[in-house]
Amino acid sequence: MRRRIGAKQAFTAWAVAVFAFLYLPILVMAIFAFNKPSATSVAAFHGSSICDIPPDQVGNITVWNGFTSCWFSAGLHDPTYIPAIVTSLQIAAVAAVISTVLGLCAALALARLKPRYRAPFDAVVYLTLVVPEIVIAVAYLIFFVQARNYFPAFPPLGKSTILLGQIVFNASIAMLIIRARFVGMGDTLEEAAYDLGSGPLATFRQVTLPRLMPAIVAAALLSFTFSFDDYIVPAFTNGTTNTWPIVLYSAVRFGLTPAVNALATIMLTVTVLAVIVTAIVLRRSRVRASPGQEPAPGLDIAVGLR
Amino acid sequence: MAVAEQTETGAVTAPGPRRKRSFRPHYPGWLMAPSLLYYAVFFLGPLAILVAFSLATQQGFGSLSYGFDIAQYRLIGNSLYTTIFARTLVMASVGSLLTIAVGYPLAYWMARYLTTYKMLALLLVVVPFWTSFLIRTYALKIILDPHGYLARFAGIDILYTKYAVAVGLVYNYLPLFILPVFASLERMDWTLIEAATDLGARPFTAFRQITLRLTLPGVITGALLVFIPMTGEYIIPNILSGGNYEFVGNVIGDQFNQAQNQPFGSALSIALMGVLSVFVIVYILFATKEEQFGA
Numbered sequence: 001m002r003r004r005i006g007a008k009q010a011f012t013a014w015a016v017a018v019f020a021f022l023y024l025p026i027l028v029m030a031i032f033a034f035n036k037p038s039a040t041s042v043a044a045f046h047g048s049s050i051c052d053i054p055p056d057q058v059g060n061i062t063v064w065n066g067f068t069s070c071w072f073s074a075g076l077h078d079p080t081y082i083p084a085i086v087t088s089l090q091i092a093a094v095a096a097v098i099s100t101v102l103g104l105c106a107a108l109a110l111a112r113l114k115p116r117y118r119a120p121f122d123a124v125v126y127l128t129l130v131v132p133e134i135v136i137a138v139a140y141l142i143f144f145v146q147a148r149n150y151f152p153a154f155p156p157l158g159k160s161t162i163l164l165g166q167i168v169f170n171a172s173i174a175m176l177i178i179r180a181r182f183v184g185m186g187d188t189l190e191e192a193a194y195d196l197g198s199g200p201l202a203t204f205r206q207v208t209l210p211r212l213m214p215a216i217v218a219a220a221l222l223s224f225t226f227s228f229d230d231y232i233v234p235a236f237t238n239g240t241t242n243t244w245p246i247v248l249y250s251a252v253r254f255g256l257t258p259a260v261n262a263l264a265t266i267m268l269t270v271t272v273l274a275v276i277v278t279a280i281v282l283r284r285s286r287v288r289a290s291p292g293q294e295p296a297p298g299l300d301i302a303v304g305l306r
Numbered sequence: 307m308a309v310a311e312q313t314e315t316g317a318v319t320a321p322g323p324r325r326k327r328s329f330r331p332h333y334p335g336w337l338m339a340p341s342l343l344y345y346a347v348f349f350l351g352p353l354a355i356l357v358a359f360s361l362a363t364q365q366g367f368g369s370l371s372y373g374f375d376i377a378q379y380r381l382i383g384n385s386l387y388t389t390i391f392a393r394t395l396v397m398a399s400v401g402s403l404l405t406i407a408v409g410y411p412l413a414y415w416m417a418r419y420l421t422t423y424k425m426l427a428l429l430l431v432v433v434p435f436w437t438s439f440l441i442r443t444y445a446l447k448i449i450l451d452p453h454g455y456l457a458r459f460a461g462i463d464i465l466y467t468k469y470a471v472a473v474g475l476v477y478n479y480l481p482l483f484i485l486p487v488f489a490s491l492e493r494m495d496w497t498l499i500e501a502a503t504d505l506g507a508r509p510f511t512a513f514r515q516i517t518l519r520l521t522l523p524g525v526i527t528g529a530l531l532v533f534i535p536m537t538g539e540y541i542i543p544n545i546l547s548g549g550n551y552e553f554v555g556n557v558i559g560d561q562f563n564q565a566q567n568q569p570f571g572s573a574l575s576i577a578l579m580g581v582l583s584v585f586v587i588v589y590i591l592f593a594t595k596e597e598q599f600g601a
Contacts, residue, residue, distance in 0.1 A: 007509065008419050011411060011414065011415040011418070011419060012415065012419070014411045014412065014415065015411075015412050015415045015416070015427075018408060018409075018411075018412045018480075019430060021408075021477065022430075022431075022434050022477070022480065022481075023430075023434070024449070025442070025445035025446045025448065025449045025477070026434070026437075026441075026442065026445045028445065028448055028449055029441070029444065029445040029448055032448060060453045062448055062451040062453045062454035062455075063453065063454065063455065063458075101340075102340055102341040102344060103341070105337040105338065105340055105341060106337070106338045106340075106341040106342075108333040108337050109333050109334065109335055109336075109337035109338035110338055111333075112332060112333070113335075121338065121342065124345050124349070124350070125345075127349075128345070128349055130534060130582065130586050131353075131538075131579060132535070132537070132538020132540075132555060132578060132579070132582065133538065133540065134538060134540040134555040134558050134559055134575075135356070135538065135555075135558065135575040135578060135579060136349075136352065136353075138356070138558060138559070138561075138562050138568075138571055138572070138575060139352035139353055139355065139356040139572075139575070140352050141562060142352065142355050142356060142359055142568065142572070143348075143351055143352035143355050143356075146355060164348055165348070167344065167348070168344070168345065168348055168349045171341055171344065175341070204333075222436075225436060228438075229437075229438040229439060229440065229441075231439070231440050231541060232540055232541070236559075236562060245438070245440050248440055248441070248444070249440060249541075249545075252440070252443075252444045252447065252545055253544075253545065253548075260444075261448075264438075264441045264444065264445075267438060267441065268437050268438070268441060271436060271437045271438065272433055272436075272437065274436075275432070275433055275436045275437075276429070276433075278436075279429055279432070
């Protein structure tokens, strides 16, 4: 008996350590969003706000120099970061809508198809998930440049090419989430609707769609998040367009101020809220899934492959 | 998914009187046409042109002629690049093993000892995975900074080395490993452990002979699930090694960013996919086997 309690405590200690490992860096980043530039650089600076100090002069900002909240307003007024964030939001919104619609249509058509006919399509879907992102990113770069060479109507590298590239992966994720839910909920209610004289369209609108809604919402939110956070595909297909991950990346590699921490903290907060909403939606969908079925595996699939 | 299919087909072939189903809800097949078309043009198209590029011949700066030139693939045999391939696979293996070592006890703790807070713990595991990969890697970089507290007071000064890359791999992929392992631990029948200990097995023996064996499929699934993307990793080595310790992915990126040797970059990409496909096939074989035995 004594031994078992000891084991439990040891495991709990390990778990605390692992959660600390997962969350401390993020916490430290958030705390350092309130960090002042180093004392020497503040002394040497003659502007009105210490948060106007350029990246190469802020000194050592990985140790605590004192509290200031001005990085948040500096970040939110930054001429590089804010337009990039707006661009990312636009791309992510369109990507989420298109991916979810594509995924929904494919899920409906595929879910009750014979495995024999479904297999080739599934193979392509899984291929979109396992091909390394760097590989597909360079392939898009070649493809989009060549497409414009041969078809002048094809859009140049920019927002539209980023979007075209990102939709592939997101549509696959959306399809898997929606199909899992669709298969999981069975077809008894649809059969009942047909028996009661409802046509195909009315059945879809009144029976199928409402019950698919949690999965559709989850798929859309996830596509949005994945698209918004994606660095690799935009980095190769952006042309001269800047997205938030692109400016963040170059800031991380080539010098930054705590304004980046401030913006990253805001982003993280928004994402975490979105995740919690998604989790709640998915849990509700789990409760309402038909009896005798496995709970909707949306969560697992959602994090299954990036 | 598979469960539903099995019961459905099982019901059809089951003998005995049953109501004949007059209804098969079918959504029209053309609904998959848009995504089929999309994948064909914007996914298979780029992959095809990647293959074509990898076999093309570079003629001067930026112009090339298509053909069947395997010179680029020969170049990969150069020890410079085989080293990078080997390094990538070794690092992905080390990263996966470390992830197992860190993640398995946590999943075990969640499944075995938690009741009320199980969902909360699961959410805590999942949340980092849904937040920006880049932001998390950046957060790790702050902690590991040579001017930071960890380096100055704990003597852990590993930024821009392979150790930082390994930490980054574990840090970013841990949630992805924990989920399937936790799922297999959740499915396990814990009364087996009670029975074993009642029959005199020591706790560790019971763990080794029952828990570990029953959850091994989950562990292998999880390990491959992190190994595969780790092999194609780009961001972590770039940020945490500062370009000192490149993976294959980074070399590919360099061919398109700086070197402008697109045929060689394409050949590297195809080679990387070839290496990865071995592991993907292992994973698929393994997953279908696991499904068959219902583990």
